[in-house]
Amino acid sequence: MCRTSRHTRHAALALLLLCLGPAAATPVSAGADAGEIVVWHAYRGEEQKAFEKVVRLAEKAVGTPIRTLSVPYEVYPDKIKNAIPRGHGPDLFIFAHELTGDWTRSGIIDAVASCNDAAVKQEFLPETVGPLCIGGKLYAYPMAFKSLALFYNTTLVDRPPETLEELVAAAKRRTDPATSAYGLVVQTDQFYTLFPFFSGFGGGIRGPDGHYALDTTKNAEALAYVRDLVVKEKIVPEEITGALLTQLFTEGRAAFAVSGPWLVGEIQGKVPFAVSPLPRVAKTRKRMSPFLTIEGVFLSSKSRQKEKAGAVAAFLAGKES
Numbered sequence: 001m002c003r004t005s006r007h008t009r010h011a012a013l014a015l016l017l018l019c020l021g022p023a024a025a026t027p028v029s030a031g032a033d034a035g036e037i038v039v040w041h042a043y044r045g046e047e048q049k050a051f052e053k054v055v056r057l058a059e060k061a062v063g064t065p066i067r068t069l070s071v072p073y074e075v076y077p078d079k080i081k082n083a084i085p086r087g088h089g090p091d092l093f094i095f096a097h098e099l100t101g102d103w104t105r106s107g108i109i110d111a112v113a114s115c116n117d118a119a120v121k122q123e124f125l126p127e128t129v130g131p132l133c134i135g136g137k138l139y140a141y142p143m144a145f146k147s148l149a150l151f152y153n154t155t156l157v158d159r160p161p162e163t164l165e166e167l168v169a170a171a172k173r174r175t176d177p178a179t180s181a182y183g184l185v186v187q188t189d190q191f192y193t194l195f196p197f198f199s200g201f202g203g204g205i206r207g208p209d210g211h212y213a214l215d216t217t218k219n220a221e222a223l224a225y226v227r228d229l230v231v232k233e234k235i236v237p238e239e240i241t242g243a244l245l246t247q248l249f250t251e252g253r254a255a256f257a258v259s260g261p262w263l264v265g266e267i268q269g270k271v272p273f274a275v276s277p278l279p280r281v282a283k284t285r286k287r288m289s290p291f292l293t294i295e296g297v298f299l300s301s302k303s304r305q306k307e308k309a310g311a312v313a314a315f316l317a318g319k320e321s
Helices: 006-023 045-062 073-085 098-107 116-124 126-132 164-173 191-200 217-232 242-250 261-267 308-314
Strands: 037-041 066-070 092-095 140-146 148-155 182-185 254-259 272-278 293-300
Touching: 006 126, 037 045, 037 073, 037 308, 045 261, 045 308, 066 148, 073 092, 073 098, 092 098, 098 140, 098 217, 098 293, 116 126, 126 293, 140 308, 148 242, 164 182, 164 217, 164 254, 182 242, 191 217, 242 254, 242 261, 254 261, 293 308
Parallel strands: 037 066, 037 092, 182 254
Antiparallel strands: 092 293, 140 293, 148 254, 148 272
16 A cells, blocks of 8 residues: 655645646535625616615525626526536526526526415416416516517607608608618617517418418518618618617617617616607508517526525515515
């Protein structure tokens, strides 16, 4: 049996830890060792300020420190998918409901309650609970529901257009390539913001039999219409991010914007504006109907403080919040 000195054993242990790398010392969830609950979100502007106020209330109510981290929306889903399975993620995170099924199958999230709990039925609107339920289990507490609407600069526009055709005509008059002014700003690279055009032209994501059907004539017609707004009419920017949309509208270089309530917190007090429902398409007489997003607070399956995290989640989605 080989004998080693105490210094040799310590050196060997240090070498072993070095070889194992970060995995040997990484906690299951960031903040777990400090006893704090870590919450990720994508709020910005006034919305973020309001959320931070609610977090301070939650700390007092639950009796535990809470650390928040703002994550850019564009990279949020990838960070969740990559961080939580490796133990680098938060205890809780706030996001839209559309990936609930994927996160459940991947083991990224744990249920927070039963969908049949009397408290759940009493406190939340049923329309906000259903999309977060899988197999009778509630996988997030609903915090808010949001959809797209039409924002317009009241110094440039007297009244909201009733039809898409009226909107386009007004947008043409407010477009000036020389000053980089656009009549309409909308993120045309995202299906979420494109969908109202689909619905307005009579298309959608499902066919008459209820199955998914995107390759329809009506959807193709809607896409061609949007393409012309960008390429031919040039009243919509070719490439636009959420930040650029906000900048153009705030600076008065966009008469109309298609966005959601998150935009209010970024433009309030900076530009005079009003909000109206999306218009109808005259040809089809159908309104441009947007998706409804349920924003929920999700519990990480890797959290080491699930009881406390669950209590924080319930408070964040509760009446006092």
